[in-house]
Amino acid sequence: MNLVSVKEQLVKQNIRALVKGKLVSLKIDVATIMYKAILGVNLQMVHASLAKTEVIVKTLGMIELGESHTGIYMKNKILEILDDYGISLDQIYSITSDNGRNMIKAVQVLNDATEESLFEDDTESENLLNELDGIELANIHLVRCAAQTLQLCVFDVNKMKEIADKISSCRTLCKSLRTETYR
Numbered sequence: 001m002n003l004v005s006v007k008e009q010l011v012k013q014n015i016r017a018l019v020k021g022k023l024v025s026l027k028i029d030v031a032t033i034m035y036k037a038i039l040g041v042n043l044q045m046v047h048a049s050l051a052k053t054e055v056i057v058k059t060l061g062m063i064e065l066g067e068s069h070t071g072i073y074m075k076n077k078i079l080e081i082l083d084d085y086g087i088s089l090d091q092i093y094s095i096t097s098d099n100g101r102n103m104i105k106a107v108q109v110l111n112d113a114t115e116e117s118l119f120e121d122d123t124e125s126e127n128l129l130n131e132l133d134g135i136e137l138a139n140i141h142l143v144r145c146a147a148q149t150l151q152l153c154v155f156d157v158n159k160m161k162e163i164a165d166k167i168s169s170c171r172t173l174c175k176s177l178r179t180e181t182y183r
Helices: 005-020 072-083 101-118 127-133 146-158 163-178
Strands: 026-031 035-047 051-066 091-099 142-143
Touching: 005 051, 005 142, 035 072, 035 091, 072 101, 072 127, 091 101, 091 146, 101 142, 127 163, 142 146
Parallel strands: 026 091, 091 142
Antiparallel strands: 026 035, 035 051
16 A cells, blocks of 8 residues: 555544544535536534634545536435545535535435435334424535625626626726826
């Protein structure tokens, strides 16, 4: 085993120990450049000790996507990454992503998988369901990226001719003010 593989396993062991039995949040995004698509998955969690409380951010994976970015395909890739770190679906509190349909669908499918896994090995699921009849099942919360949402709003506003004209006037004024004659 080479040094990089040894270091990789050490990092994964440390993350496994850190997240064991704890709630985590994920950030997921896909970047495409030069006909290659990369799925990035980051983990965020709060780690509290007697001395301090801190927010921890770790990159769990950056993997190349070889198929169409459907919600189900994305879900499977996310599950592969989570499995590498021993993170179960019931540990995931939220997933932050852009507003893409495929990302929203991936979170919906992950929620379905979470509900199924809650009752997979339970032989007394009938009794459990009767007891918990009034309680809503925990699920993964989808958090849509605020920066991307704001960017989409700005693009929509800039499409309005009246506003685009005002912005153009402001830019022209700024360029004029930056010239030497006005300083």
